Amino acid sequence: MPADTTGAPLAIDARGIRRIYKTKPPVVALDGIDLQVEPGELFGLLGPNGAGKTTLIKILTTLLLPSEGTARIFGFDVVTRTKELRRIMNMVAGGEQSGYGMLTVHEQLWMFSQFYGLGVREGRRRVEELIEAVGLAEQRMQRVSTLSTGERQKMNFARGLLNDPWIFFLDEPTLGLDVSAARSVRDLVRAWQAAVPGRTILLTTHYMAEADELCERLAIVDHGKILAIGTPDELKRRVQRESIFRLEVDQLDGGPATLARLPGVTSAVIAANGRQEGDETSQTVAVNLALEGDAALGSVVNALGGIGSRIVSLQKSEPSLEDVFVELVGRGFDEAEANGSPSSGGRDPNDEPPAHAERPPTGEPAEVGR
Amino acid sequence: MSSVYVNRPTASPQAAAAWDTRRQLLTNVRGIGGRAYPRVSGILRERSWLFFEILLPFMTTSGFVFVYRALHAPPAYIGFVVLGGAMTAFWLNVMWMMAAQLYWEKDQGNLELYFTAPVSMMSILLGMAVGGMAMSFARAIVVLAIGAIVYGVQFQIEQWALLLAVFALTLAALYGLGMVLASLFLLWGREAWHLTQLTVEPIYFVSGLNFPVGRLGALGALAIGTIPLAVGLDAMRQLAFVNAPGLGGTPSPGIEAGILVVMTVIFIGVARWMLTRLEMLARREGKLTMRWG
Ligand SMILES: Nc1ncnc2c1ncn2[C@@H]1O[C@H](COP(=O)(O)OP(=O)(O)OP(=O)(O)O)[C@@H](O)[C@H]1O
Ligand SMILES: [Mg+2]
Numbered sequence: 314m315p316a317d318t319t320g321a322p323l324a325i326d327a328r329g330i331r332r333i334y335k336t337k338p339p340v341v342a343l344d345g346i347d348l349q350v351e352p353g354e355l356f357g358l359l360g361p362n363g364a365g366k367t368t369l370i371k372i373l374t375t376l377l378l379p380s381e382g383t384a385r386i387f388g389f390d391v392v393t394r395t396k397e398l399r400r401i402m403n404m405v406a407g408g409e410q411s412g413y414g415m416l417t418v419h420e421q422l423w424m425f426s427q428f429y430g431l432g433v434r435e436g437r438r439r440v441e442e443l444i445e446a447v448g449l450a451e452q453r454m455q456r457v458s459t460l461s462t463g464e465r466q467k468m469n470f471a472r473g474l475l476n477d478p479w480i481f482f483l484d485e486p487t488l489g490l491d492v493s494a495a496r497s498v499r500d501l502v503r504a505w506q507a508a509v510p511g512r513t514i515l516l517t518t519h520y521m522a523e524a525d526e527l528c529e530r531l532a533i534v535d536h537g538k539i540l541a542i543g544t545p546d547e548l549k550r551r552v553q554r555e556s557i558f559r560l561e562v563d564q565l566d567g568g569p570a571t572l573a574r575l576p577g578v579t580s581a582v583i584a585a586n587g588r589q590e591g592d593e594t595s596q597t598v599a600v601n602l603a604l605e606g607d608a609a610l611g612s613v614v615n616a617l618g619g620i621g622s623r624i625v626s627l628q629k630s631e632p633s634l635e636d637v638f639v640e641l642v643g644r645g646f647d648e649a650e651a652n653g654s655p656s657s658g659g660r661d662p663n664d665e666p667p668a669h670a671e672r673p674p675t676g677e678p679a680e681v682g683r
Numbered sequence: 684m685s686s687v688y689v690n691r692p693t694a695s696p697q698a699a700a701a702w703d704t705r706r707q708l709l710t711n712v713r714g715i716g717g718r719a720y721p722r723v724s725g726i727l728r729e730r731s732w733l734f735f736e737i738l739l740p741f742m743t744t745s746g747f748v749f750v751y752r753a754l755h756a757p758p759a760y761i762g763f764v765v766l767g768g769a770m771t772a773f774w775l776n777v778m779w780m781m782a783a784q785l786y787w788e789k790d791q792g793n794l795e796l797y798f799t800a801p802v803s804m805m806s807i808l809l810g811m812a813v814g815g816m817a818m819s820f821a822r823a824i825v826v827l828a829i830g831a832i833v834y835g836v837q838f839q840i841e842q843w844a845l846l847l848a849v850f851a852l853t854l855a856a857l858y859g860l861g862m863v864l865a866s867l868f869l870l871w872g873r874e875a876w877h878l879t880q881l882t883v884e885p886i887y888f889v890s891g892l893n894f895p896v897g898r899l900g901a902l903g904a905l906a907i908g909t910i911p912l913a914v915g916l917d918a919m920r921q922l923a924f925v926n927a928p929g930l931g932g933t934p935s936p937g938i939e940a941g942i943l944v945v946m947t948v949i950f951i952g953v954a955r956w957m958l959t960r961l962e963m964l965a966r967r968e969g970k971l972t973m974r975w976g
Contacts, residue, residue: 411796
């Protein structure tokens, strides 16, 4: 049993996973994935469409065999120890249409509770609790087929939590949710995870801000390979070779060249300043400063004092995960996704591209006689 | 201590994964109930099934009744047809509500949830069967009752216990076969669907739904040896219409009951083996899931 240094098995320990779909031509969906996730982590997979994220989740959830390589979840091999694994995991996918449309929310969740080994009455009680927790109390007697996308996804979450999983796989869980629904789902997931040390989550998402906010560590995946792995901060530091500051002063004698000459300053250029034109009273000068390190800031501040400039504001500009993504994947997230929204770093996690939002509802299969 | 985030506290993933036999058994039993639930409640919610599932098939049966009457066939033949009509319900249930249903479940994304749940696929299939059986029973009873009242069918039964045993065994063998078919649907969804549709009528014919299978000679003997519906129906006819003409040429009900036992054991064994094998194969081929992707 592979173990980390403390002796307890890793939550996820994947080594050399390859998956080839034998289509014509064959598709190499995963191409040598090595991934170690500690118990208790909330780990994110970030990557463009077709990167292989869902394929990896399918392998880890025992639905698909790897073509090569091994993976263990809490020490249980995903190929051979499916029995044990299925007792301790659960999964929720965005756009999931599981269950039967003519059941009520309560009935459907109770049905699933029976598959997860809860007692008949225990299941009923648990379902009530979770319906309350995900905020579906009003819909509890509503037919599943009439739920809105967001309500449906909340129900799917309740389903995923029914069996107290130790590992929870989430494949684009907030797909199609509005801002507040996505937030409440994220809060729920965090609170659920915090309730028991060791509970582990593997999440895929297309929303940079969601990954940044939620995940303790991330892997950036493309073409079936992990391109980078680390905490969001570590990843951002990778693309940040210099410290970038935005400095605003009341006046700057000698122009930015004064600052550019200082030791440790790589460059100093005048930045566009919204307040510059016309507004005489608050006229300021904004400069973009690139420094070799934060320490060089001292000499800048001293120099400004020397020429009698007063600092109005000073901001360090942080790279976004999107910058990391662009650098590693070699194309913007939006180009990779081809949904054409401006690539502006702090994109709202729920800035839903219409293609997703208008996903047509899938029909229910007739559960009654054919 | 249980809370909304913790239902049954476990010390570690390893502890949570270690289930005793009792828990495994209970989960599988509850799984049957869970899967049967939507089927039963669906029947109660969609009343139109009454029309489609009971009245329409009864018309087919009635058609044969009128033909036999016109031909001045022995009155017992009307009883044979009515019994055949009653048993058709169970056969249809196995074919469409169990085997073919898996195809829809996969399309819907339910199949992957069934597989990733700690419940055996056999229980899920049994749940489908049990739920559908409720409907089949209703239909069988209605057909028998109408047969007795409208067409004056008279049953002559001497061995009640054996008749009930044969009926139960027929169901067991039939549902065993259903599980085998279901495992085929797992891998060859669409193809299996077409194949099933192609075989429906021939199987009706060789099962002798509308006449005693003994009339078919060698083909009938083959059917008795391989098709649960054929052997079960023949045994039930012998037991429900004692001494009726036209029933010769087939083994005694006792022997046919034995054949059913063997069939049940074989079908359930094969289904178990196939479900395990095909699950592995489907995982390799990437056929357990259609959605997500
Ligand atoms: N069943 C399959 N048969 C053949 N090819 C497949 C199959 N499933 C996935 N693929 C291919 O494998 C690659 C990885 O797909 P996967 O669904 O894992 O990507 P993903 O990262 O989840 O993408 P997305 O962000 O769009 O969900 C894609 O090129 C896809 O076309
Ligand atoms: Mg995906």
